[in-house]
Amino acid sequence: MLEADFKYVIDTFFALFSMVLIIFMVPGFAMLEAGLVRTKNVTSVLTINVMIYAVASLAFLLIGYNLAFGSWENSNMSVWAAFLFQMAFVGKTINIMSGGVSERVKIVPLALFAIVMGAIIYPIVVNISWGADMIAGTFLDMNMHDLAGSTVIHSTGGWALLAAIIIIGSRKGRYAGDKIKVIPASNIPLVVLGTFLLWIGWFGFNGGSIGSISTIENADAVAKTIMNTNTAGLSGAIIAGILMYFRYKLFDITMILNGALGGLVAITAGPELYNMYTPILIGVIGGALVVFAVPVFDKLKLDDPVGALSVHLVNGIWGTLAVGIFVESISFIEQLKGVAVVAVFAFSVSFIVLYVINKFVKFRAEDDAQQEGMDVNECGVEAYPEFKRAI
Amino acid sequence: MLEADFKYVIDTFFALFSMVLIIFMVPGFAMLEAGLVRTKNVTSVLTINVMIYAVASLAFLLIGYNLAFGSWENSNMSVWAAFLFQMAFVGKTINIMSGGVSERVKIVPLALFAIVMGAIIYPIVVNISWGADMIAGTFLDMNMHDLAGSTVIHSTGGWALLAAIIIIGSRKGRYAGDKIKVIPASNIPLVVLGTFLLWIGWFGFNGGSIGSISTIENADAVAKTIMNTNTAGLSGAIIAGILMYFRYKLFDITMILNGALGGLVAITAGPELYNMYTPILIGVIGGALVVFAVPVFDKLKLDDPVGALSVHLVNGIWGTLAVGIFVESISFIEQLKGVAVVAVFAFSVSFIVLYVINKFVKFRAEDDAQQEGMDVNECGVEAYPEFKRAI
């Protein structure tokens, strides 16, 4: 057997393995968000998760993949495996965005946006950051190091979310003057389950982004990437726990889990480049950023029921810059430029697309519908029809 | 290292990887069904899922595998891995069947049937369709193409279910004259979680059925199989969503998920044979078939709380025939013959076995027990004892 054949087989297998882990993030996001919203909006959130995964993936199959990578060809592994791995990424950007506008967003316009995201917006971001760079080319001359998408995935989703929150507004009754109504999560086990499915998916996300496991160097890089990814998640969880405990003498599990996710987002730009200790620092800062950012966004009345801005946008930026800070061979300026270019592009294009869709099909549910719950109004199916409500 | 050794190692690893994905279908079916039934029957459904997986797998170990494949030998991978991969399939046929008789079936007779299914019925279907074909041999001369079991697994389970519904009857109070009592699902997050675990398991089911990943051709076939499998699932979900929305202006999540499952069942007969666009059509028809079949079975008073007949039986047939329609090299007549042979065999043998078991141990719970709930009567354990019931 030729060495090239061996590599092709192993790297195809490895891409499929990684892709499967990432697909666990689909139920991961679904469970996380279903657990964080009120019972009257659970079915709606779940339906959104299913539908946007479906339409965005199909849009990427039909249009987006070609736009991002220029062709359906690949030499070092099966092109179908390469596609599947990339496709598994697509839904994430919209998941990030959809979660943050939960409890007042309608399904149809969101699905329309997901199609545009999967067919055009995300593929262009990939193209200028990772891809053939046919679109911006020498004009932008991007040199950002972003292994698995702190910026390309998480910030892109975060910027789209910010645009969406501005256009859609906050949930009815969330802010009254300076008062913020606390809306508790309805199902904590689902939040925990969802977070760990995401965490496991991250191993595929970041490990798989090395792109090959078929040489000793690559095998080491994959393993180190997964180890560092995990370390940052652990550290984010611990710091969030400590901060909550020192402030409130209580371990707020939703904040601890968002701290873990913050650490995971932050490490994603360069997990293969760090030694085994730096990810602790990156995760600690990432987790702390979540704890501090959540109340800031609330002060700004940017209503985000799942904390997605703090987790994905703030830490997407932090993680990308961190590579420029901690890794000597990486230019901080190039990292900053990458963050800025994607910010301008993702925010403005998302805003325009959301704005245009909103002209035809309103994203925001009426106050009455929000009051009654999105499930009854959008799905006709209650999440837990037999459980009597206490509140 | 010899090339043969390399292939043996890689294909064993790949079979184990695929098998693990399929085992995720065990909690997948369990969560899906637990979410779809009423809270008073949740523990019973879960217990059934655990017990039939256990007894059917053990029966396959002790008797079935040998009957299906003729010997405990294998040359291109570890025979233990080959067994595990096949064993992972067995429980599915009974899962399909047990879900459809939920909320009125008793555990002991179902476990007895599961033993017969795992030891004899399913192995014979495998033998005549995929296996050594020692049993029917030249008499039947089966030439059906059914990669991962649209017919062998899904229709077989579906026919057994049809036989079971005829023998066991509908749930108490489900049909009164021409009226159909709507019984809502009790826990939608579990339904979504279960569906995605099944979806992920399908990658192992179909991808693993290629049987090898250790050459460039096989690696391509595996990756393409997984891609096409996923595409059909996406398409089934989307069409079901669209149809529900145009009819009711509501996104019924349970129908959307059953649409996805319908697409997945339909693609299963030949995912490696299609180009990247055909699975869209197969999934669209598969998802639409579910939407139209569900009310038809209800009109026929075939009470199936989880929609298993529509998902597995209808789409098992559709998927098998589709290979004969869309792939030039495959004979439609042979596909039809395969569907018919398995139909006759699986339905009639299941019917006889169910009938005989039913003579000794009644499958159907008494009306009182159904009213009170199967959990209290069969398990002594309520699923959610602390949650107050609204209905």
Added chain:
Amino acid sequence: MLEADFKYVIDTFFALFSMVLIIFMVPGFAMLEAGLVRTKNVTSVLTINVMIYAVASLAFLLIGYNLAFGSWENSNMSVWAAFLFQMAFVGKTINIMSGGVSERVKIVPLALFAIVMGAIIYPIVVNISWGADMIAGTFLDMNMHDLAGSTVIHSTGGWALLAAIIIIGSRKGRYAGDKIKVIPASNIPLVVLGTFLLWIGWFGFNGGSIGSISTIENADAVAKTIMNTNTAGLSGAIIAGILMYFRYKLFDITMILNGALGGLVAITAGPELYNMYTPILIGVIGGALVVFAVPVFDKLKLDDPVGALSVHLVNGIWGTLAVGIFVESISFIEQLKGVAVVAVFAFSVSFIVLYVINKFVKFRAEDDAQQEGMDVNECGVEAYPEFKRAI
């Protein structure tokens, strides 16, 4: 490509695959325990699961791995993969322990114990049993065969739990004179989901412990290990179901699942050494031991809400001895010695550490806090705030 390179790549990939499966045990334990406790303690149990995984894993990264294995070096696979595989084990010992003191234990002291466990106690057990054996060396001269830790993981966790129960005491109101208050599990679907995630994780645990899949012999050993592991789980579930049915005419799902787990623990010491039938016997005895041990521990007023003593301690011992009974080449005396050495070490050191921590930070929550629920007192977050309580 050199054969050594091939092995390095494949075995690294296989270790990562195994590690990912084991990490599914983190949500596995979390869901299992969250389902078994009362709703007022669910968030607390989940928070404990997250925090102890985080701190113990980080302690193992910073201190424990070096203590267990003597160096950060490895020649037959990536050291980072070797670390990840071992790290995935660490949290299990504390998971076993933390589950058994649920519903009255406080988070801070438990997290402190988890750090000591991950940094020192568990690494020493590994060192004397599996590792460089620098610590006890020729003095102990351990020759126990314990492939994946019936003793090293499960008994160690079990002994730590026994020490913890003695120090912390039983839940308020659990025992009044000779009466035992039955406290039902609050969420059965979570119990089932958690058990199957553990079950799947076990394939990685035991299969991965072969340490290599890159030769025909090793590939066979891995596949056989996974098959035998599964068989023991199936058998444990079946015997527990049968015993419960003959005694109570009811299928108690929690006992059936604990029977499965008992079988899985018991097979863990030597799954690669048995033929394909012996695991049935090992699982049957393991499952039966759980059924008989649970009431015994209750008679001894050792309050263990999740049955961890019966599952992990009793079957950890049984499984380790079973290797000496059923495998000719293994010395029963050496197995017994291994069990005894780990028993003395793990129990006494855990007891001392728990005792010392308890002097500074009490493990046990006040009666009032137990009455009100750990969630409100420790986390400030209710698990299901919207569901009205029936009890």
